[in-house]
Amino acid sequence: MNPIATRYTLLWAAAIVGLAVLGVYTYLAELALERSEFLTGYFLFGLMLALALFNARKKLAMAPLVRSAYWLAVHVVGGAAAVVLFFIHAGSVWPTGGYEQALALVFYLASLSGIFGYFIQRINPRRLVQTDFEVIFERIPAELAEIREKAEAEIRACTEETGSDTLARHYMETLAWYFRRPRYFTNNAFGGDAGLHWLRNQYRTVNRYLNDSERVYLNRVNELAEMKAKIDIHYACQSMMKNWLLVHLPLAAAVLGLMFWHVIVVNVYAL
Amino acid sequence: MMDPEKFKHDSSRYERPTQKFRCGRAATWGKPCESGPNPGGSCGGTSECRPAKVGDRWECRRSAIFGGPCQNGPDSDGACSCQHPPCQPRRSLRSMRGILTVGAFAVVVAIIALMLTLDGGGNARDAIIQAGELTGGHENFTAAKGCESCHEVHDEDAGEWFLAAFREDDMTEQCLACHTFAGDPRLGHNAAFAAKGQTTECVMCHTEHQGEDADIRHMSDSQCNECHKTKIDSFSTSHPKFSDAFPHDRRTAVQFDHASHLSKHFSNQRYEELAPEDCTSCHSVDTAERAVEPTGYDEGCAECHGAIIQKRELVVLRLPEFEEDLLDGDSVTEACGPTLESWELLQENMAEMTEAIEAGDEVELAEPEEEEEYEAVSLEEGDPISAYLMGMTADDMESYSEPMQEFVMRLVEEGSAPLAELVDEHAGEAVSPMLLSGLNAELVKRVACAWAANLEYEAPAENDLGGWYGDALELRYTPVGHNDSVARAWISFALANSADEDDENADNVEALQEAILSPKEGVGACTKCHAISEDKDGARHAEWRYRPSQARPYSTYSHGAHITLLNREGVSLMDPENGCLTCHKINNEAAYQKAFAQSDPYHFQSNFLAMERETCSQCHSDGQVEENCQLCHLYHAAPGFDYWMVENAKTEIED
Numbered sequence: 001m002n003p004i005a006t007r008y009t010l011l012w013a014a015a016i017v018g019l020a021v022l023g024v025y026t027y028l029a030e031l032a033l034e035r036s037e038f039l040t041g042y043f044l045f046g047l048m049l050a051l052a053l054f055n056a057r058k059k060l061a062m063a064p065l066v067r068s069a070y071w072l073a074v075h076v077v078g079g080a081a082a083v084v085l086f087f088i089h090a091g092s093v094w095p096t097g098g099y100e101q102a103l104a105l106v107f108y109l110a111s112l113s114g115i116f117g118y119f120i121q122r123i124n125p126r127r128l129v130q131t132d133f134e135v136i137f138e139r140i141p142a143e144l145a146e147i148r149e150k151a152e153a154e155i156r157a158c159t160e161e162t163g164s165d166t167l168a169r170h171y172m173e174t175l176a177w178y179f180r181r182p183r184y185f186t187n188n189a190f191g192g193d194a195g196l197h198w199l200r201n202q203y204r205t206v207n208r209y210l211n212d213s214e215r216v217y218l219n220r221v222n223e224l225a226e227m228k229a230k231i232d233i234h235y236a237c238q239s240m241m242k243n244w245l246l247v248h249l250p251l252a253a254a255v256l257g258l259m260f261w262h263v264i265v266v267n268v269y270a271l
Numbered sequence: 272m273m274d275p276e277k278f279k280h281d282s283s284r285y286e287r288p289t290q291k292f293r294c295g296r297a298a299t300w301g302k303p304c305e306s307g308p309n310p311g312g313s314c315g316g317t318s319e320c321r322p323a324k325v326g327d328r329w330e331c332r333r334s335a336i337f338g339g340p341c342q343n344g345p346d347s348d349g350a351c352s353c354q355h356p357p358c359q360p361r362r363s364l365r366s367m368r369g370i371l372t373v374g375a376f377a378v379v380v381a382i383i384a385l386m387l388t389l390d391g392g393g394n395a396r397d398a399i400i401q402a403g404e405l406t407g408g409h410e411n412f413t414a415a416k417g418c419e420s421c422h423e424v425h426d427e428d429a430g431e432w433f434l435a436a437f438r439e440d441d442m443t444e445q446c447l448a449c450h451t452f453a454g455d456p457r458l459g460h461n462a463a464f465a466a467k468g469q470t471t472e473c474v475m476c477h478t479e480h481q482g483e484d485a486d487i488r489h490m491s492d493s494q495c496n497e498c499h500k501t502k503i504d505s506f507s508t509s510h511p512k513f514s515d516a517f518p519h520d521r522r523t524a525v526q527f528d529h530a531s532h533l534s535k536h537f538s539n540q541r542y543e544e545l546a547p548e549d550c551t552s553c554h555s556v557d558t559a560e561r562a563v564e565p566t567g568y569d570e571g572c573a574e575c576h577g578a579i580i581q582k583r584e585l586v587v588l589r590l591p592e593f594e595e596d597l598l599d600g601d602s603v604t605e606a607c608g609p610t611l612e613s614w615e616l617l618q619e620n621m622a623e624m625t626e627a628i629e630a631g632d633e634v635e636l637a638e639p640e641e642e643e644e645y646e647a648v649s650l651e652e653g654d655p656i657s658a659y660l661m662g663m664t665a666d667d668m669e670s671y672s673e674p675m676q677e678f679v680m681r682l683v684e685e686g687s688a689p690l691a692e693l694v695d696e697h698a699g700e701a702v703s704p705m706l707l708s709g710l711n712a713e714l715v716k717r718v719a720c721a722w723a724a725n726l727e728y729e730a731p732a733e734n735d736l737g738g739w740y741g742d743a744l745e746l747r748y749t750p751v752g753h754n755d756s757v758a759r760a761w762i763s764f765a766l767a768n769s770a771d772e773d774d775e776n777a778d779n780v781e782a783l784q785e786a787i788l789s790p791k792e793g794v795g796a797c798t799k800c801h802a803i804s805e806d807k808d809g810a811r812h813a814e815w816r817y818r819p820s821q822a823r824p825y826s827t828y829s830h831g832a833h834i835t836l837l838n839r840e841g842v843s844l845m846d847p848e849n850g851c852l853t854c855h856k857i858n859n860e861a862a863y864q865k866a867f868a869q870s871d872p873y874h875f876q877s878n879f880l881a882m883e884r885e886t887c888s889q890c891h892s893d894g895q896v897e898e899n900c901q902l903c904h905l906y907h908a909a910p911g912f913d914y915w916m917v918e919n920a921k922t923e924i925e926d
Contacts, residue, residue: 031497033475096403096482138286141297149302181300242364249368250375257379265400267436269422270474 007070011077019084026088038266040089045263047082051075052256055249079114099265103258110251117244124237127191131230137238140182143231148179151224158217167214167221170206175221178202179228188236195229281335291366295358305337308360316358318351403480406487412449421445421479446473453824453909459498460825461908476906488901495900503900507892510884517882520822522875524814525565526800526867529878530859536575545574550851551834559830562819568753572800580750581737583796585761585787588690588746589654590679590722592647594668597676598723606683607720648725649744655782659768660693662776682719686712698764705760710739710748718746750794758794759815761787766803766811804872811870825905836890856880 001009022040029036054075057065065071086107087093095104128134135143155171158164177183178198187194203222210218277283284305292312297303304316320333322345329349331340343352362370382399389395397418405413413420421442425432447456450473454461457470477487496502503509514520537546547553553571554563565571604610609617627633653675658665661674681689687710691703718741721728727743734740737751750758765787768780790799802814834851858880866875891898 031494033471033494033497035475096485097401097480099399100402136286138288138293139283141300142284142303144300145302245368246364246371250371253372253376254379257376257383261383261399264433264436265402268432269400269440270402
C-alpha cells in the first residue's frame with residue numbers, strides 16, 4: 001500500500017472508530033436520560049476549528065507544522081466525519097429552529113462544496129495530464145495572447161505571400177472569436193470536446209476553399225488553435241480547482257460565525 | 272508537454288499569485304505587461320521599463336522577455352519612451368478568496384448583532400436565540416412573559432448574560448410553576464422507590480423547541496429498561512404476568528354482584544323488562560379512560576330498588592316508660608299551654624258559672640279530679656340513639672327516668688336545640704346541621720309537650736313526603752330518596768363512634784351502630800349496597816360514591832378506544848366472544864358478597880376473573896397493534912396543572 005493510501009486508511013479508520021464511540025455514547029446517554037448534545041457538540045466544534053486551521057496552515061508555509069499533505073488528509077477525512085457527527089449531534093437531518101436551520105443549511109453547503117472540491121481535485125489533475133501539456137494558471141492569459149499573436153502573424157504572412165484573403169476573412173469571421181479568450185469553459189470543465197470539434201468543423205469548412213500554399217498556413221493556424229484548445233481545457237479545469245474555494249471558504253467562515261453564536265446561546269440557555 | 276524554454280529567466284516573467292492584484296490586461300485576455308500592478312492596486316505597466324541612470328546617461332531596462340532595450344531609449348528626463356495607457360488591475364484569486372471569507376464571517380457577525388438590537392430585543396432577537404418553536408401548549412402559556420417564563424432573566428446586562436454561559440441552569444423549578452405531581456418531581460416516577468441517589472430534571476426527558484407538533488413526552492422502551500430491573504423486550508413476550516385479581520386491587524365501593532344480577536335477577540320474569548340491555552346501559556364506556564364509572568343509581572338501580580328507600584326509617588327519639596312523673600306540671604303548662612283535658616275542664620267551669628250567674632245561684636266551681644295514680648303512656652324501652660346520647664341504659668328505668676324526663680322538659684322549652692347539643696357533643700364537632708337537617712324546632716316542641724303531658728303525640732297529617740315527623744311516642748326520620756343527606760350523616764355518625772370493650776358506654780355504642788347500620792332495617796339498609804370500609808388509620812366509613820382504583824398510578828388504559836373495536840357488525844356487547852366479556856369474564860364461583868361482611872376493602876374476591884396478559888397480547892403484539900411501554904404506562908405520578916395557570920391566563924385576558 002502506498003503511503004498516501006496508508007495515510008488515508010488510518011485516518012478513515014480513526015474517524016470511524018471515533019464516530020462509533022460518539023454514536024454509542026449518544027445512544028447510551030439517551031437511554032440514561034442524559035444529554036449527549038453537549039459532548040458531541042463540543043467535539044464537532046473542535047473538529048470544525050481543526051478543519052479551519054487547514055487554511056491557516058497553508059498560509060504558514062514556512063512553519064514546520066507537518067506536511068500540508070497530512071493536513072489535507074486530515075481535512076478531507078475530518079470534513080466527512082464532521083457531516084456524520086453533525087447528524088449525531090443534531091439527531092436529525094434538519095433541525096427545527098430558524099437559526100439552527102440557517103446553520104445547518106450553511107454547514108451542508110460548505111460540506112457539499114468541500115465534497116465537490118475534493119472530487120475536482122481528484123479528477124481534474126488526471127484530465128490535465130491527459131492534455132499532454134502543462135501551463136501555469138496565472139500565465140494562461142499571456143499564453144493565449146502569444147498564441148493569438150502567432151496566429152495573426154500566420155494569417156498576415158499567408159495574405160502577403162498568396163495574395164488571397166480567404167484565410168484572413170475566415171480568421172476574422174470565426175477564428176478571431178476563438179482566439180480572443182478561453183472558450184467552451186463549461187464543456188471543458190465537464191470533460192467535453194466541443195472546442196476541438198468546433199475547430200475541426202471550421203477547418204473542414206475553409207479547407208476546401210484554399211489552395212495548397214494557403215493550406216500550409218491553415219495547418220499552422222490549426223496547430224495553434226489545437227494548442228489553444230488544450231489551454232482552454234487547462235483554464236477550465238484549473239479554474240474549477242481554484243474557484244471552488246471561492247465558495248467553500250466563505251461558507252466555512254460563515255459556518256464558524258454561526259457556530260460560535262450557537263455555542264454561546266446553548267451555553268447560556270440550555271446548560 | 273511544457274516547453275522548458277519558456278520558463279527560462281529571460282523568457283518567462285515571474286508570476287506572483289499571492290499578490291493582491293493582477294494585471295488588468297491579462298484579466299481581459301490581453302498581453303500582460305512586465306511590471307504588473309503596483310501593491311496599492313494601480314497600474315504599474317504604463318511604461319515598459321524603468322530606465323536606470325548610469326553615469327550621466329539613462330539606459331533602457333526593458334527585460335529580454337519583452338524584447339530587451341528599446342530602440343528609442345529613455346527620454347532625456349529619464350522617463351521611458353514606451354508609454355501605454357494604464358489598465359485597471361483586478362484582484363487576484365487569493366485576494367478575492369480572502370475578501371469573501373472575511374466578508375462572509377463579518378456578514379454573519381453583523382446579522383447577529385443587528386438581530387440583537389433591531390427591535391429592542393424582540394422577535395428579531397428571539398429568532399437567533401430560539402432553537403425552534405415551542406409545542407402548542409407551552410407556546411400559549413409563555414406568550415405573555417416570553418422566554419423568561421422558563422429561562423433565567425439577564426435584563427440588559429450583557430456581562431451577566433455572557434457569564435450565564437458558565438453557570439448551570441436547572442429549569443425544573445420553572446416547570447413546576449405550572450406542572451404538579453403526586454410526588455417529588457425530582458425523583459424518578461416522582462416516587463421514592465425509584466430514587467437511585469440521582470435526581471432528575473424535566474429537561475432530561477422533555478426537550479422543547481422542537482416544533483409546535485413535537486412529541487416531547489415520548490420515551491422509548493429501551494429507556495424504561497435502562498432503570499427497571501425486569502427488562503422487557505416486548506409486551507407480548509416478556510411483560511410480567513398480571514396480578515391475581517388484575518385489574519382489581521380492592522372490592523368495589525358499591526356492592527353490586529354482577530354474577531347474581533346477570534344470572535338470576537335480570538333473567539327473572541318479574542324484572543326482565545327492567546333489566547339493562549347490555550354493559551353500556553350501566554357503564555359509560557364510550558368516553559371512559561381507565562375507570563368506567565357506572566351511570567349512577569337513578570339510571571342503573573332506581574327502577575328495581577327505588578321503592579324500598581322511603582320505607583327505611585330512623586327512630587331518633589322514643590319516649591320510654593317512666594315509673595313516676597317527675598315533670599313540673601305548671602312548667603309544662605306554662606311552656607306548652609293547657610292540655611286538651613284542662614282546656615275542656617276550663618270550658619266546663621265557664622259554662623257552669625254563666626248558668627249560675629244567670630239563675631242567681633251560688634257559683635260552685637268544678638274541682639279538678641283528684642290526681643289518679645301515675646300511669647306512663649309509654650311502655651317502651653328507650654331507643655338506642657337517645658340512650659347513647661344521654662349515656663343511659665335503655666332498659667334500666669331507674670337510670671334513665673330522671674335524665675330522660677329532664678331532657679324532654681328541655682325539648683319542651685328549647686325545641687330541637689338540646690338534641691343538637693347532644694349530637695355535637697358526642698361527635699366532637701358541629702354535625703347537628705347535617706344530622707338534624709330539616710328538623711323543625713316546633714315539631715320537636717309539640718312532640719315533647721305531648722310526652723311531657725304523658726300523652727301520645729298525634730300527628731296532624733300523614734307523612735307522605737318523607738323527612739322528620741312525630742309518631743305517638745317516637746321522633747322519626749324518613750329518607751326522602753336515594754342519597755339522602757340526613758341518613759348518610761347518621762350512618763357516618765354511627766361509624767365515627769367507637770368504644771373499647773371496657774368503655775362504660777360500649778354497649779350503647781354497639782346498640783347505636785346496630786340500630787343505624789343494620790342492613791335489614793332502618794337507614795342501615797344503605798349499607799346493603801354501600802360498603803363500609805376501614806381506611807389506613809382504622810377509621811370506618813361508608814363508601815358513598817364510585818371509587819376508581821387507586822392502584823397502579825403509573826398505568827393507563829382507554830376503554831373508549833377499545834369499545835369501538837367491539838360490537839362491530841351488530842355483535843352484542845354481551846356476546847362472550849366479541850363483547851365486553853371478551854376481557855371481563857364473570858366469575859360465578861367468587862364469594863363476592865362475602866367480602867362485604869367485613870371492613871377490609873382489600874380482602875375481597877372480584878366478580879370477574881383476573882385478566883391475563885394473553886388477552887391483551889391477542890392484539891398488542893409484534894406486527895399488530897403497538898405494544899410499547901408508554902401505551903399503558905405513565906412516567907409521572909398523577910400529573911396535573913397548578914391553578915396558577917388559570918389565574919395567569921385570566922390576568923392576561925384582563926390586561
